[in-house]
Each structure stands twice: as C-alpha cells, then as structure tokens.
Amino acid sequence: MKIAVCIKQVPSSEHVDVDTEKGILIRNNLENKMNPLDLHALEVGVNIKENVGGEVSVISMGPPQATEIIKEAYSIGADNGYLLSDRKFAGADVLATSHALAEGIKKIGGLDLILCGKLTVDGDTAQVGPELATLLNIPHIIAVKEIVECKEDSIVVEREMENGTQIVEVKFPCLLTIDKEASEPRLPSYIKMKESRDREIKIFSMNDLEDTNEMNYGLQGSPTKVENIFKATSEKEQELWTGDGEVLGDKFSEKLKELKFI
Template sequence: MDILVCIKQVPGSNKVEVDPVTGVLKRNGADAKMNPYDLFALETGLRLKEQYGGSLSVLTMGPPPAKSIIYEAFAMGADKGCLITDRKFGGADVLATSYTLSQGIKRFGKFDLIICGLQTTDGDTAQVGPEVSEQLGIPCVCNVKAVKGVEEGAVLVDMEMSEDVESLKVAFPCLLTVQKDIYEPRLPSYKKGKETANREIVTYTLNDMEDKDEHHYGLNGSPTQVQRIFPPEIHKARETWEGTGEELARKIYQHLKSHKYIA
C-alpha cells in the first residue's frame, strides 16, 4: 500500500507579520512548525504502513524552509518527501492551494491512500483536503475518528457526524481527513533523524507541473481575496453583580436586552 500524507508548515506563534498589500502571512523567517493536525495524519499513515506494509511519502507546499518539516517526518518514519515551491504559488486561497497540491501529487506518483489533517492552525477552513480529492477525482471521507483496518482494496473508517458516528468502507484510491487525537503522535527519532539528514527531497516548481498556466496558481488563481487581517480586540473591563438568583437573572436579561442581543 502506497500512502501519502499531506503536511504543512505553519507559524509557531501568533506573532506573525501580515503583508499589508496582499493580506497574506509572511512565512519566510517566521518561527514555524509542522501543523499539529498533520502530526495525527502522519501517525495514522505510519501505523497503517507498519501493519500492512508498503511505503509512506509526505508532501508539502511552501517556501524552501518548509523542507524542515519533511525532515521531521523522515525522523518519524516517512520514506520519501516532496516540496512544492514557487513564488507564483504564494498567496493561494483554498481553491488554488488544493489545485496546486493535486498537480504536485499527480507529478509525485500514484497513491492508494492520501491522508490529511482535518484542518490547519493558520487557516481553520478544513476545505483543502476535500478539494484535493475533488481535483484528483477520488472519494473523500472527512472527520475520520478511527481507522478500523484495510481489506479487499479498501479502508474501513469511522466518520464522526454531528449526532452520530458512521462506519464506512472506502475503495482505494481515496483521501481521508483525520481528527486530532485519532492516535498519539510519536516523537521524531534522533537516530532516524541522523540517518535521513541528507536524504533527497523531490522539489517541484511551476515548470514541473502538467498545467503550467500561472493564472491557475497563487493569487492569480484565487477567487477569494483577504480584505483585512487584524488582531482580535481585548476587553479587560468587567463588573461584578451580586444578588439572589432571581435578581441576577433579571439583571442579565435587562443587560442582554439593552445591548439588543435579545428582543
């Protein structure tokens, strides 16, 4: 079984600069780490590889420093790595990002199973995984809370719904987005890290893609644009009310009504 895990480098803190013209994050030089949700996806893939055999590859899109999370994945047990990088890919929204990833995946190889984290901490859209599957023309299952096993060219999963859990059997090739805490991610191995420190990482730019039309990538290929990014307001003012339960309930009601939160 050939498994691909899509990973992403995200800011390591909330102190990130924003380009005032494009409204996108300035990723170069910022403290960065692997997207926490992707650690759960990587652990899921590694366990499937250990149980059923095959290979596990990782793929990321980002600036050249994003190679660091590929080497982190090598130290955890990944076999191959691919970096998709080009200035023309910068500023992509979820549609352009998913299209770029799908183009890179097609170039990188054929995979039975693609696993993504449920979402990223710098976007929280949870849309890229499903859109990649749409671009590739393969089935997708989101919100996977458990992988029960693999049999007869298919994977058995439990998908969490709003009010219940649905068990599914999905034929390969397919894509899963997994929830956090599906498994406890392992720590990178120091020994594996030393052994893979010079392992080659495949790198693709726009010229390596099947579709070389730059209008389909980055800001040019993004139908949505960021209008404004601003830090959340912090309100430290507070007041303390005392009284009986009935008196406090009346005060809360009047307060909500005066601010037009309720009619």
C-alpha cells in the same frame, strides 16, 4: 501500499502580521511548526505502513524553510519527502493550493491512499482535502476518527457525523481527512533523525509540474479574493463587585440589561 500525507508549515504563534493590500499573512521570520492535525494524519499513515507494509511520502507546499517539517516527518517514520516551492505559488487560496498539491501528487504517481489533516490552524477551512480529492477524481471521506480495517483494495473507517458516527468502506485510491481522535502522534525518533539526516527532499517548482500555466497558481489562480484583513484586537474590561447575594444579583441583572443580553 503507497501512502502520501499532505503536511503544512504553520505559524507557532498567534501573533502574526498581515499584508492588508494582498490580504495574506506575512510568514517571513516567523517561528513555525507542522500543522497539529497533519501530525495525526502522519501517525495514521505510519501506523498503516507498520501494520500492512508499504511506504509513506509527505508532500507540502511552501517556502524553502518548509523542508524543516519534512525532516520532522522523516524522524517520525516518513520515507520520502516532496516540497512544492515557487514564488508563483504564493498567496494561494484553498483552490489554488489544492491544484498545486494535486499536480504534485500526479508527479509522484501510483498512490493508493492520500491523508490530510482535517483542517489547518491558520486557515481553518477544512476544504483543501475534499477539493484535492475532487481534482484527482478519487473518492474521499472527511473527519475520520478511527481506522477500523485496512484491506488489500479498500479501507474501512469510522467518521464523525453531525448526529453521530458512521462506518464507511472506500476502495483505493482514495483520500481521507483525519481528525485528532484517529491517532496519538508519536514523538520524533532520534535514531530516525540520524538515519534520515542526508535523505533527499525533492523540490518541485511550477515548471516541474504537468500544468505550467501560472494563472492556475498562487494569487492569480485564486478565485477567492480577500477584501479586508486585519489583526484582531483584544480589549478586556474587568469590574469587581462586592456585596451580599441580593446586591450582586441586582448588579448582574442590570449589567445584562446594559449589554442588551436581556
């Protein structure tokens, strides 16, 4: 069983500067971490490997410092790591990101199962997984909350639906997006960290991929154009009211009318 887990480095703080001209986040000199739901996807991949055998690879797209989350993945149980890193990838929307990841996965080759976190905390679109599966022309299931059974040529999962859940079986190769209920991420292992200290992380630039047309990557390959981006501001007003229940009830009613809630 050859499994790939797509992971992403995201800001560890909500206080992120923005480039208003390009419509992107400024990620330089930020403290970063692995996207939380990607940790759940990685745990699912490692669990499957431990139960049925095989190997787990992780793949990410980002600047050179994104190797840190690949090292973290090694300490959790990943066997191989790949980083798509090229200035031409910068500023990618979900489609350009999915295209680059698809090209990287084709470069790895021979995968049975691809796992993604359901969404990332910095983008929150939940679109990369389904778009990646579409570009690879493989079936996919989103919002998986439980791995029911892993068979020789298929996997059975329970997924979240709008009005309940559904048990689905899908044949390999396929892609799953993983929700937090699907696993409880383990802590990094110091022993695995020592064992993988010198393990290679393969870095692919655009020129290493089958598609070398730079118009398909980064800002140039992104059909989504951000017209405006700005930092959210928080303005808090606080009022202290005193009095008995009748007085406070009247004040509350007047405030709701003032705010046009009633």
